Amino acid sequence: MQTYRRGSSFTDRALFIAVALLAIIWIAPIIWVVGLSFKPNEVLMRTTGGIAAPPFTLKNYTDILASSSVFGWMLNSAIVAIGQTVLTLVIASLAGYGFARTNFLGRNALFVIVLAALAVPEQAIIVPLHTMFAMFDLHNTYVALIVPRVAFPFGVLLMTQYFRAISPEIEEAALLDRASRFKIFWRIVLPLSVPAQVTLGIYTFLHAWNDYFWPLVSATRPEMYTLTIGLASMQTNFAQTEGIGFLMAQAVFAGLPVLILYLFFQRYIVSAVAGGGSK
Amino acid sequence: MMLRRALLPLAVTALATLWTTPAAAQPKTEITFARFFGACESDYGSSQDLAHARGECGVMTTLVNLFNATNTDNIVVKPQIIEWGPYYQQLNARIAAHDIPTIAVMHTAQLGDYTRYVEELEPVFKEAGIDPADFTPNARAGVTVGGKIYAMPWDTHSWLWHFNVGLFKKAGLLDATGQPLVPKTVDEMLAQAKQMKEKTGKPYIIIATSGPGDFANSARGYYSWLYDQGGSIFPNGFEKADFKTPESLNSFRVFEALAKNDYITKGLDGSGGLGGFLNGVGAIYMTGTWRIDDFLAASAKPDSPLAEGYTTRVFPNLFKSQAVWTDNHSWVLPKGGTTPANRKAALIFLKFMWDHNFDWARGGGHLPARQSLMTEYAKLPLRQYVVDIPTFGRALPHDVRRQFGFQNMIGEEIANIINSGKTADQAADAAQERSVALLRGR
């Protein structure tokens, strides 16, 4: 075991069984979603039970793929999500380091502002924000879809907190060697923060990918729709009752890329312990 | 010189016609067309076959395909489709950002809120060749605000009782011709409900009261019974609502009586209600005109609980004179959405839609907006029972703003009666109190 000493194998097994049972509760609705996505909508109008029994169909998926716009929407989503993620990681890491590790006049005051900004609900700013972007004629652009989300302080808070927990000795030594602050940040501190970067990255990506309300009012031309808005626009007015299979297929289709991303990156969260700051 | 000047354009036009393929001809006139109803390219990708188009989405997609392929004025209609739920939020945002579609769909219940943002259409109709004299009374009332017409009506949709005839038979509630007996008073209805429960063990009425948008269901029933009594929630002007008139209380009390005796389903959402009716868990489903074809199709299957028969009637009058809740889809030209260049194109498209109003009614499941189509419409299956709705259907006056707010609030209070045992009087009190906020700053 990497991180702790394990107790008796009995405790281990009991723990594993408990977590596995919980996992079953967690995955049951997801299996249901996937199952329903392969069922004909007419059947689901009558009943949503019995997902294991035929008939099955691929029509819900082919209906999505038949849309001439769906790959354009996916591309938009990818651009927006990647743009937001990269920008957030860069800016939040810089700011987190600045707040956690450097001194400058007004630092504490600024950090209090950041903390307070964390408490601003989206509803309190969305109308003025929409008006501002309209004033500068920036709606229906990637800038409008990406930049406002970078202002959310969660990333800065997370990175600040993470950098604070890194032992200062390392940097202090480098400081005595007269290395520049940016160089210290870039070459010493940043590599130590991979787990936090990956965590923040995954969640920024996920939120950007699933974001709904802002893209709805900002990207109003179909060629600028994100996948979430585009897929929703395909739903008929009675989709919640007569298009359940189609809705579920949309969910699987839209959710799969993020899940794959998580599967790929999660090893950087946990296995990073091997290269952690404690060696 | 003169001759040359006169001939040159002619020659250019002739050359252009000769040399260019239709696709590369003069630039197309583009109009944007904001709507909900969904997208269904896989089934109707480039179909122009209106006779086989089914469902709102199918008909709408086919209509635009047909227009784009056949219009001789080089017009392209670009649909801007958005989900039903947040449609108006997005439209408001677009108005605020001056990003305005040429033509937009609108419920006439919303029209009162938008009159300063949409064009008055009566002068335009003449130019487009649309005759307002052909509007049904209901459609005319829907699109007219303060004596002026602000939209082209597209349909009427309304509220029905859908019957499981098999359960009515089992309960002994069919007439000599095998049709369900429709109650004429509240007492008759309760007696029927009692008989239904005793003979079949099933609830008399299925209604969805607990999902997104489901609050509208009970509100539409409330309005219908209120209108049957000639009642109004604004008996003394539009500054103040009154939910405690005898008519309003009666309307709440019908739901209370149904709920108290478990004659009505509790806690179902939209899919639970629909699935419930298709599975025969109750005798009558309260939902809209748009479901008739679905239920006909279901009842045609031999293993369906509806196989013994399905029929429908206008939401029954239990009081004075038949009236019922209605709303309409309509088309508006938002101000600033047309340019001198595409204005004519927009009118040509509106006229095209007007000429195809029957296709919408047949495939989309709504009543036509044109009186001249009613005879033909009545020939469609079961439509004989609903065809008169445009003569007695009613809606809130356009002076009432925030009508979706009222609908949701009333529906929520009735859901409280049905699902959590509020009394009719408590619900009326709550609605009274909540109406104050909805009327503020009107």
Next chain:
Amino acid sequence: MAPTRICLVRTGGQSVAEATQSAAAGIGIPRLANALFVLPYMLILLVMLIIPLGLGIWLAFQDYDMLGGWNGSVGLENFQNLLDDRIFRGTVRNTMLFVLMTTPAFVILGLALALALNDRLRRSAMLRAIFFGSSVLSVTIVTLVWRLVYLPDRGMLANILGTVGLHSIDPVTSETWALPAIAVVTVWWIIGLPMTLFLAALQQIPADLYEAAALDHASRWRTLMSITLPSIRRTIVVVAVVEVILQFQLFGQALLITGGGPNNTSRPMVQFIYEAGFRDLQLGFAAAASQVLFALMLIAALAQAWVGRKREG
């Protein structure tokens, strides 16, 4: 890779002058140039959040209708109307209750899962993916599926309760159970975030601490209490603050499962704001309500941060 570089640095830095370390956690002498690190973020924050917030606060004192336009300033009237509004007062209560229900669940369950799955076994990777997996679904789908679970008589919950002989309850239409039912959905939906945050924090605990504990034959419980938890206490505070902030903004789940009912027992503040602003077009009134929400969130977050800091000593 990183480790080699760190070793080099460490050999160079035996003694560090206490003086270089200023009041808080910062190290090095104060320099204005250091502010460049935070400048890009502060600019975005100013333009995208602080200025709109200022406009939003102004809006809260106006009679502003989205389609009817501006009808002048009304002073405190919007706030007075909120205070008199029984529905709004209900949403404040519901929102607070919801935060109290979900935040401890997120912290405790998230931490437990992180501790249980913090290893490089393949099965743990799979379980982590399962617990994260639900968060990739949009709120529309999450609520649609859970409405099917909660459906009276025919839903999954009714079936399970039925097989063990319990009376079927219908949480969605129960005044007592509607909000807890939404809380369950919310925890199911986004437990992945706290779990992942805790996992990332656990990576920071130096392995030599555990090795020392192992040499002392410390029990697993003692290791947890005296090494693991103290080492990640800052993350616990961060997760608690973030969850409070997130759960105060409950919206989609409530709107799409109960619509706020029954009897206004599950309508959250954000739904009230949404309905007032975007459905009923009363932008000024909605802005006032969102300022109240902002104030409550600020108080809650600062109180937590303060308690967390105090504990830290």
